[in-house]
Amino acid sequence: MKLRSVLLISLVVLLSAIAFSGVVNIWSWRSQDADVWKQVESRLRAQGYDIKINFTAYAPTEYDAKVNLALQTGTGPDLVYSRRLPGGRTQTLIDNGLYLPLPNDFDLSHFPQAVLNSVTSGGKVYGVPFAVQVVGIFYNKDYFDQFGLSIPKTWDELVEVADTIQKNGITPFFVPGKEAWALTMQHAMCGVSVLGPEWIKDLTEGKTCFLDVKFVDLNRKLNDLKKYYQKGFMGNSTSDLNAAFAFGQAAMVFYGIWGYQTWHELNPDLRVGYFMVPPANECQEPYAYTYMDGAIALTSNVKNREDSLKVLEFCATPEFGTIFSNVTYNIPAVSGAQLPDLDILKVAVDTYNNHASPYVYWVGSVFVTQKPSLYTDVLSPGMQAMYSGKITPEELARNAQDAISQWYEPLMKK
Numbered sequence: 001m002k003l004r005s006v007l008l009i010s011l012v013v014l015l016s017a018i019a020f021s022g023v024v025n026i027w028s029w030r031s032q033d034a035d036v037w038k039q040v041e042s043r044l045r046a047q048g049y050d051i052k053i054n055f056t057a058y059a060p061t062e063y064d065a066k067v068n069l070a071l072q073t074g075t076g077p078d079l080v081y082s083r084r085l086p087g088g089r090t091q092t093l094i095d096n097g098l099y100l101p102l103p104n105d106f107d108l109s110h111f112p113q114a115v116l117n118s119v120t121s122g123g124k125v126y127g128v129p130f131a132v133q134v135v136g137i138f139y140n141k142d143y144f145d146q147f148g149l150s151i152p153k154t155w156d157e158l159v160e161v162a163d164t165i166q167k168n169g170i171t172p173f174f175v176p177g178k179e180a181w182a183l184t185m186q187h188a189m190c191g192v193s194v195l196g197p198e199w200i201k202d203l204t205e206g207k208t209c210f211l212d213v214k215f216v217d218l219n220r221k222l223n224d225l226k227k228y229y230q231k232g233f234m235g236n237s238t239s240d241l242n243a244a245f246a247f248g249q250a251a252m253v254f255y256g257i258w259g260y261q262t263w264h265e266l267n268p269d270l271r272v273g274y275f276m277v278p279p280a281n282e283c284q285e286p287y288a289y290t291y292m293d294g295a296i297a298l299t300s301n302v303k304n305r306e307d308s309l310k311v312l313e314f315c316a317t318p319e320f321g322t323i324f325s326n327v328t329y330n331i332p333a334v335s336g337a338q339l340p341d342l343d344i345l346k347v348a349v350d351t352y353n354n355h356a357s358p359y360v361y362w363v364g365s366v367f368v369t370q371k372p373s374l375y376t377d378v379l380s381p382g383m384q385a386m387y388s389g390k391i392t393p394e395e396l397a398r399n400a401q402d403a404i405s406q407w408y409e410p411l412m413k414k
Contacts, residue, residue: 023052024308025077026296027067031057032261036327043323044314051307061179064089071098076301078308082127084118084292086369091121099126100298103309108316110334118292118364127295128315129333130324134274134348134356135189135256135289141271143170143251151275153286155194155221158278162228165251173225174250176241177234177387180380186254187222187379188362189289193277194218196284200359204366206410210400217280219393223386234388246270257348258293260329274347276355287357291364292333372403 026037037055044051056077058066064083070076071093082099083090093099101124102108108116111129119127137158143149147168152158162172176182191200195214202208230236230250245253246266253259254277263270276286296315302308314320321337324330329340331349339345361367367374378400385391391399405411 022050022304022307023054024079024304024311025054026056026079026081026311027063027070027077028055028057028081029060029063030081030258030328032258032328033057033324036324039323039327040311040314040320043319044310049307049310051310053311060181068093068098071299071301072096074301076299078299078302078304079296079311080299081130082119082295082297084294084364085121085126086366087363088369088371088373090126091369094121094126098300100300100302101126102128102298102312106309106316107313110316110318110321110336112335115292115333119295127297128312129292129295130315131258131293131328131330132333132352133256133258133291133293134331134351135185135254136274136276136351137252138245138255138259139252139273139275140245140248140250141273142248144273151273152278154278154282155280159225159228162225162252166228170248171230171244171250172228173230173252173254174236174241174244175226175229175233175254176236176238177229177384178237180384181375182238182241182254183383183387184362184375184379185256185289187218187383188360189254190222190277191218191362192287192289192357192360193279193284194221196279197287197357197359200357200361203361204359204410206413209411210397210404215400216394216397219386219396222383223393226387234384242266257345258328258330260344261327264329272344274344274351276351286355288351288355289360289362290352290356291360293330295333367404367408370407372406374400374404378403 034055034057037053041051041053067076067080085091108125115129115132116125119125119129143165147164149161149164152161165172195218199208199214230244241253241255242259242262243266244250246263260272263272276288279286296312298308298312316334318334318336321332321334324332325337325339329342329345331352362375372378382391382396382399386393386396401411
């Protein structure tokens with residue numbers, strides 16, 4: 001009887017090993033990366049590795065909850081796309097041992113230290129960064145040419161551009177009000193230019209606060225701009241945005257460079273330009289909100305560690321960056337990759353290298369590391385409420401101050 005039990009257990013272990021041998025399961029919030037992993041698998045097989053990559057993408061709004069639950073119940077994948085640090089979502093997974101650090105001898109020599117800082121906790125690196133992102137205003141070049149428009153240098157000029165476009169029968173901006181994260185991203189990208197990095201630095205140090213007239217004025221500027229958004233914009237999603245912008249139903253969008261892949265696939269003839277959100281006046285320099293998008297992390301649920309590490313090793317090479325960029329038209333996080341010859345991508349890379357704001361208050365800032373979070377608990381519901389007319393710009397500022405001052409010491413006495 002004992003021998004039968006031992007044989008049965010041995011058979012189960014053997015079958016499990018066979019089931020997972022050579023298979024690496026990856027979860028992501030980016031459905032547009034599916035072809036990236038097909039090419040990675042092909043490249044690894046060409047190098048002699050018998051690895052099968054199963055890539056699964058979930059809706060961005062559902063992804064974090066799915067990953068959290070799956071890893072806690074032991075049903076998660078080998079690798080996941082992880083969010084950047086600092087940030088409560090990723091830090092919690094690290095603290096609970098659900099993300100595993102890379103081995104000490106893992107080769108990360110192709111990454112700048114600034115990028116690695118976004119995946120480092122407690123002196124250990126959690127994941128291989130895959131992309132850096134640039135956000136701002138993307139515009140239809142044909143409409144700008146048709147109406148004789150130039151890239152605005154100030155916020156007032158931006159309003160004038162929007163007014164001209166509207167008078168010519170075209171919707172100036174398409175805004176996905178249904179998706180709160182897109183509205184908070186809009187606030188963040190406007191803030192780095194309109195408020196400026198020095199103001200954000202002062203906020204971080206407690207030299208100013210969210211009740212400052214400049215923050216209230218930014219809220220007011222955004223609220224006033226909504227008359228140039230499409231009708232019923234609070235019911236539209238980013239999928240609606242992609243289709244509308246690709247087919248010329250709107251002249252501009254507040255978005256990120258990752259959108260170009262979808263727009264180009266929907267309409268290869270679309271001519272897209274980019275500019276940073278203009279500052280409040282000509283005395284200020286424009287800045288862009290940029291960030292390391294995320295990393296491919298090893299999970300505590302890993303069933304095929306050896307092959308998973310082999311995949312991660314490939315992700316840390318310029319060869320992966322070349323594949324990634326040529327499929328997605330995104331900027332790879334790894335250095336040395338060969339990017340596609342696209343003007344829009346060249347502008348984005350120049351913006352990332354030379355015009356990135358050194359201080360931010362959205363994702364990547366101290367203000368999202370605890371609860372209430374400026375991202376999920378204040379700006380996400382607050383922007384939707386303000387745009388819907390349920391709260392005023394002043395009330396949004398008060399909500400931010402009341403929430404963050406509960407736990408962020410520099411703002412407690414403001």
